[in-house]
Amino acid sequence: MKFAVVVFPGSNCDADCFHVIKNVLKQPVEYVWHQESDISHFDCVILPGGFSYGDYLRTGAIARFSPVMNSVQPFAKKGGLVLGICNGFQILLEAGLLPGAMMRNSSLKFVCKYVYLRPENVKTRFTEQYQKTEVLKIPVAHGEGNYFVEPDVLKKMNAQGQIVFRYCDEQGEVTRDSNPNGSLENIAGIINEEGNVLGMMPHPERASEQILGSEDGRKIFESIIKAIMK
Amino acid sequence: MSSLMMMTEDIITQHGLTLEEYDRIKVFLGREPNFLELGLFSVMWSEHCGYKNSKLELKKLPTTGSGILIKAGEENAGAIDIGDDWCIVFKMESHNHPSAIEPFQGAATGVGGIIRDIFTMGARPIALMDSLRFGRLDEAKTRSLMTGVVSGIAHYGNCIGIPTVGGEVYFEESYSTNPLVNVFCLGIARKKDLVKGKAVGMGNPVFYVGSSTGRDGIHGATFASDELTEKSHEDRPSVQTADPFMEKLLVEACLELFKKPGCVVGVQDMGAAGLTCSTCETASRGNSGIEIDVELVPRRETGMNPYEIMLSESQERMLVIAQKGKEDEVLKTFEKWGLHAALVGHVTDTGRMVVKEKGKVVADVPSKALTDEAPLYKRPAKRPAYLDEVNRLPDLSPEKSNYTNELLQLLSEPNIASKQWVYEQYDHMVMDNTVVLPGSDAAVLRLKEAGKYLAMSSDCNGRYCYLDAYQGTLMAVAECARNVVISGGRPVGLTDCLNFGNPLKPESFWMLQKAIEAIRDACLKFEIPVTGGNVSLYNESPQGAIFPTPTMGVVGLIQKESDITTLSFKEEGDLIFLTGGFGKGLGGSEYLWRVLDIQKGPLPAFDLDEEWKLQKFILKAIQKGWLQSAHDTSEGGLAVALAECAMQGKKGALCELKTSGLRG
Amino acid sequence: MIKAKIEVTLKKGVSDPQGLTVQNALKTLQYAGVQDVRIGKYVEIALDARDEKEASEKVKSICEKLLVNPIIEQYRFELERV
């Protein structure tokens, strides 16, 4: 059982993910520099948050061409688990591993605060530990989390349970006010059809220890560990 | 601009130098300086780098203390021992004038500059705070200025991945055309990993790393010493653009390189006065000399002459002095991070700074003359006449007021209302260390590896200092230290940013002098050493000087996790105690100004000893586990303080005041 | 040397909050008759190419590979001999 945390030039949350997996969940984990290409010996690859290449041009637009991304595609094809958080999610979109695109927050401002999420699909290998009715308190921190996808693809994603998290209010209601960035249908996290590549804008690694204000994000990592141990 | 150009009085004064200063330069050189050499002296002897009008006063500050590892002035920033071979490095800097001209880039480059001061010491930057002051919020110009400054700070801090965990925002008429942007940065290091900014070791190679050099910001350093007159809009192109991505690469590459034994001998960031400052300061600290050839300096524009290259203030650049023989190791590390390191010269033992162009000497100056011989002036000080008039409080006839409406009005005043609109644009959680988020009295961070907790705050009430520079500054230091104490921390160090008017005006200089004396007295009383800081003078505009604003930054060490205290009321039935007694007057208060439209003193009586006893008592009470929460009364006084505790805790409060009030 | 002037704009149907904000700002600044505002990226690339044909192919490939996200963006470009 081994996690990989990929480091792109400009990644910022790599150390946070590394800390949670190594010190909080006590699991083996290694940094993988973006120019490395052999990731076959890992069970789960995490693309962390940050500003890869300064988010210049478009968030994730340049990082997707890093050598390591050429290996992530076949790694995912062979069933390896891939978790893209914030900038990592944007890189997965740019690389075509997940459908849709991220645009600027409708407020045109960066937003860093706690939000509430509803786990829409608790049968994935990333969300098995959650109950359908739970409301998760997990922080966001981004300037471009306004998710868009063509209507026909959205219909298919809804039908196949690919929408994994939606922004909601404290009671679990999906409302306009609880949407921090204008994202389509309050989408906060999605998964590919094969169910092994998850992208989410909120930061679970910032909500895995009570001292920081919430532990609700921990079950994502715990679900991954359980799924791999099976 | 060849060296043959006739040196005229005009050129000298244009460089911000007096004729007497020019004569001293001739003594140091033993001849007339050429144009480039004059440029070197003009930036190094400017107010911004030479502190020529404030150094004599700054010497009064207490910079020693048990925890001090590196004293203020010795290096880029002071360092304090926090035990178990860990230390913290922190400092505050101002970027007022560039932010007035181009808010976004001015504020962003201010953040970039203070971060470089920290990691150039070998410390990992882990926290930022920003202390901002603008004009009135109902003016469109203020709103656009504030939007630019806040988004500039957000752009830099968020992209480089350092959390902005605290700070303050004030709105006063006096800052309308001269905003204050003071930025604080703190880093952490193991004591053995600290790196000195020294050029030592004959023949050691000198590398230039980071962005290539352009013509931006030339005279940036001296620019900060001119008043903001109408003319200042012409010298606009002197503002630089920020590249936080490049600096993120520099932080990671440098910290990785510093851990490789025997590779790096000294390092210095290129701040104001760019290449000039970094070369002569490292040579001066190393008691050595340095020789560089501008031809080897990577540049962004064509046809740049030595004068432009040496004075350019392009951002995100570092000077790294490596150990001879380790050049490949240095180049390899920088290349890994996509950075180009150019060999631009080497260390000598002549004690001189020599600049060449294609091998030909174009400047040859004793480095200590540039760094240690800036003329220091004892300016005349005179108590401003306005003080008598503004410290005479009209009688406040005790007519019936609607206290509820007045409290609601105060809570909605920009100086008091929540600053969520600001700090939610900053990533204040990255690095997983932020235990107490913005909005409390002090930010609290955990240091995962060191197993320790830090509290930090930045404070100043400019109006108090306008009404009484000495007592106002005492209260600024007290409030900043108090914010750390009521969060459970014992203050271990203070940095400051002294934003004052034109020192050549005796009234402004008097206020600077009084403020520095007050910092000395308060720091001695609270046993807090000053670890360094920044002076920003000439903060004036056509309307006159700004409020004298000595911004404080205090960092405290929290003994154990259970000592961490926040201001929100916790449980129903908890008892509320008011310690330190009721306020002693309404002078200078937000209430007087916002509700009764009176901006007058005298300031309420303030006793340093009482404050010191109060702080010691509160810290002990916290450490003994007696307190559920703690909050200090500042703007808006007791009523606002109670309201804030209740609102943040989503609770109420029932209080009975057995006093006749302050108006009688 | 050839200079490519590339305009990258959001596709129709994709919301453009930035354009909307500017449009509202223009209204408050009393500019009458402003019907629509769209904001995109303008990219200038100076590149060596034997002729316009080769330059055009290179620019087209650069746009489709890197500069443009086809899900939400479209592009146009002109070439100028410099």
Add this chain to the structure above:
Amino acid sequence: MIKAKIEVTLKKGVSDPQGLTVQNALKTLQYAGVQDVRIGKYVEIALDARDEKEASEKVKSICEKLLVNPIIEQYRFELERV
């Protein structure tokens, strides 16, 4: 109706970190011959105006008042009758 196509670019001499990063990316993607990349804003405004002259004045004023930061940016625009 007239469509104004406005290009807002950084002034010469102002460093363009974004352009530089894209230029380096193109190098790693094996695009030879790319000498320089500059990235700016492209703004399209559809507005009512009696004639090109009035439209031109209006667009000039909009640029100078709102769209362009004169300290570090410059602009050009073309008009198209729609």
